[in-house]
Amino acid sequence: MIDEIIKRELASALSHKLSVKIQINQAERIHGGDINETYRLMTNEGDWFLKLNDAKRFPDMFLREYDGLEELRQANVIAVPKPLAHGVAGNRAFLVTQFLEKGTAAPDFWENFAAAVARMHQTTQSYFGLSGSNYIGSIKQYNTPYVSWPVFYAFNRLMPLAKMAYDKHRMDKAMLDQLEAICKRLPELFPEEPPALLHGDLWSGNFLVGTDGKACIFDPAVYFGHREMELAMTRLFGGFDTRFYYTYQAIRPLAPGWQKRIGLCQLYPLMVHLNLFGGNYYNDVKEVLNGI
Structure with missing residues (x-):
């Protein structure tokens, strides 16, 4: 109370x-x-x-x-x-x-959800980032504008969290060095794409079925980023129904090789969880780093 x-x-x-x-x-x-x-x-x-x-x-x-x-x-x-x-x-x-009242999913719920997210990702601007920092969970999320996605991802996402984890003794020097080496390779790893409006923390706990049978999303960590980040995030912590991914791919196909970049994109949310909760997330981050 x-x-x-x-x-x-x-x-x-x-x-x-x-x-x-x-x-x-x-x-x-x-x-x-x-x-x-x-x-x-x-x-x-x-x-x-x-x-x-x-x-x-x-x-x-x-x-x-x-x-x-x-x-x-x-x-x-x-x-x-x-x-x-x-x-x-x-x-x-x-x-x-x-206040959102819960409803029952329509038969085409996942297809409709995917189409809506694809349309959201068509909203763009001239740079990656946002006008100011915000939060993902209780961790500050930096959104300093950059026209290069690899630079944005390195300096606003991966390296701040790596420093935080290292200072908390949740990341050792070997892992920090490994992450820094990957940041230098980001320009060759990511295909070029325009900035897309992202929810930023889109997983199964941050949407519900509304009274109209369609998805409603909440608890955002909004920024303009690479849309593969959003799709990779949806695959964590249980993932979405396969109909979501098939429909999205049919409407706005991802660049070739996107499957190999899922782990790279999941590094950010996994490092958020490493900083918040420690524990097994160290092994999750290590596994992703070893696979890049």
């Missing part, structure tokens, strides 16, 4: 943000998130979804997530929860979005 002080401050902050008097009738805890406290907020204006976290530890996390949701919504190709408000109540940072 949310304590009464936070509830009053949250109601006041939401009233100010939304320019309407908000009364929180009930906050029902929802389990499943690893990083944030999550709730179903029942208010006089309807039910909303609430995330809470430490305002000092992650001062701009929810601002960045709010912006990422807006970026995906502007593409207007796939359902995304509408972000309503973000801010600080007491010592807690908050994000309030539309």
